[in-house]
Amino acid sequence: MGRGAEPLTAHETAGPDEPSADLLAQSVRFQEAFEFAPDCQLVTNPVGLILEANHAAVALIDHRKEFLIGKPLPLFAAEGSRSRFYECIWRLDQGAPNDAFESRVVRRGDGPRDVHAVARAGERRPGSRTPAMIHWIIRDVTEWRRSEATRAELQRRLTTAQEDERQRVARDLHDGTGQMLTALSLGLRAVRDAGPLTQEAHARLDHVQHLIDELARQVHDLATALRPAALDDLGLEAATRQFVVNWSKRAKVPTDFQIIGPHGRRFPPEIETVLFRVVQEGLTNVAKHAGAGRVAVMIGSTAENAVAVVEDDGTGFDMEGVAKMLLPGEAPTGHVQLGILGMRERVALVGGTLEIETTPGRGTTVIARLPLQP
Ligand SMILES: Nc1ncnc2c1ncn2[C@@H]1O[C@H](COP(=O)(O)OP(=O)(O)O)[C@@H](O)[C@H]1O
Ligand SMILES: [Mg+2]
Numbered sequence: 001m002g003r004g005a006e007p008l009t010a011h012e013t014a015g016p017d018e019p020s021a022d023l024l025a026q027s028v029r030f031q032e033a034f035e036f037a038p039d040c041q042l043v044t045n046p047v048g049l050i051l052e053a054n055h056a057a058v059a060l061i062d063h064r065k066e067f068l069i070g071k072p073l074p075l076f077a078a079e080g081s082r083s084r085f086y087e088c089i090w091r092l093d094q095g096a097p098n099d100a101f102e103s104r105v106v107r108r109g110d111g112p113r114d115v116h117a118v119a120r121a122g123e124r125r126p127g128s129r130t131p132a133m134i135h136w137i138i139r140d141v142t143e144w145r146r147s148e149a150t151r152a153e154l155q156r157r158l159t160t161a162q163e164d165e166r167q168r169v170a171r172d173l174h175d176g177t178g179q180m181l182t183a184l185s186l187g188l189r190a191v192r193d194a195g196p197l198t199q200e201a202h203a204r205l206d207h208v209q210h211l212i213d214e215l216a217r218q219v220h221d222l223a224t225a226l227r228p229a230a231l232d233d234l235g236l237e238a239a240t241r242q243f244v245v246n247w248s249k250r251a252k253v254p255t256d257f258q259i260i261g262p263h264g265r266r267f268p269p270e271i272e273t274v275l276f277r278v279v280q281e282g283l284t285n286v287a288k289h290a291g292a293g294r295v296a297v298m299i300g301s302t303a304e305n306a307v308a309v310v311e312d313d314g315t316g317f318d319m320e321g322v323a324k325m326l327l328p329g330e331a332p333t334g335h336v337q338l339g340i341l342g343m344r345e346r347v348a349l350v351g352g353t354l355e356i357e358t359t360p361g362r363g364t365t366v367i368a369r370l371p372l373q374p
Helices: 019-034 055-061 082-093 143-196 200-228 229-232 236-249 269-290 319-325 339-349
Strands: 040-044 050-052 098-106 112-121 132-142 255-260 294-302 305-312 353-359 363-371
Touching: 040 055, 040 339, 050 055, 050 132, 055 132, 082 098, 082 112, 112 143, 143 200, 143 339, 229 236, 229 319, 236 255, 236 269, 255 319, 269 294, 269 305, 269 339, 269 363, 339 353, 339 363
Parallel strands: 255 294
Antiparallel strands: 040 050, 040 132, 098 112, 112 132, 294 305, 305 363, 353 363
């Protein structure tokens, strides 16, 4: 490849006449924009041999420019990443105007760097699909990836810590408050059995017994909501069924409960917790916002996914309006809505997707799909 393809020194190709001052100034500006661009910029010939590389490219690969010139660009891709570079070159050769991909490049004496690469075909000669040269912009996204990974890890730890704390409070409620209420109930019976009581005393004892029963039910509901111990003991299906039946009674909304796929299948604990939490938050929202006449809850699995669905025939809502309020960084107006956001985060943490279909006046369907390892 001769220096004739060199794109950056306009004066070399300006012909025998001296280049005009304007053209020269433009060329210098262009040269500087290329040279000092924050992203790596390279120019290769159509088969990927490097013709030109700017400062950032030299810094990324950490070889002198003279060493880079004439070498194939894919040579600097990390093990296993080379073929995507060649595929890109092939695509442009086949007429594609541009291509973009994630990859890794090697920095001398350092680990591989994550990059985002964009390639654009230069002018094509008349009658040829092959571009005269390829312009590359390669952005080092290693630090960005790292901070993303850290954020995800912190989020995961936070959620785990939150689950642990809930489990602890739930256990305390069950073992402490729950046991005391049982003792209270037994004590009351002992008083009743101890001897003849006036009718008024009986009526009072009945009332106290009623209060204790109600309190025990509330403590049980609270403990279940905090951490469905039943998830560990009974398994997902029975625990969810129990929750749904209780919810339906309390909310006074008839609710269907169905299993998708094979019955009695167990999933990893974190998957079961997420499915349960989606049903919980989904039903809480139905009770709070939907004014539904009927609800259907489904949990189970398909070939690839564990699935939870909560469907209501209520008011529905403007998803876009809510999504706007949930945008990160935007000051929330009024109360902060964390339900849907929380569901999304939990689902995302196990690599799943949360889909919400809703039409004002026609009801809402929440579908969580969590990938299962084969
Ligand atoms: N099943 C539903 N039916 C109608 N509106 C809903 C439903 N689920 C959510 N919404 C709407 O979406 C908003 C956001 O829900 P969410 O994030 O759970 O926050 P919150 O329940 O605390 O308001 C709710 O305020 C409500 O307007
Ligand atoms: Mg909510």
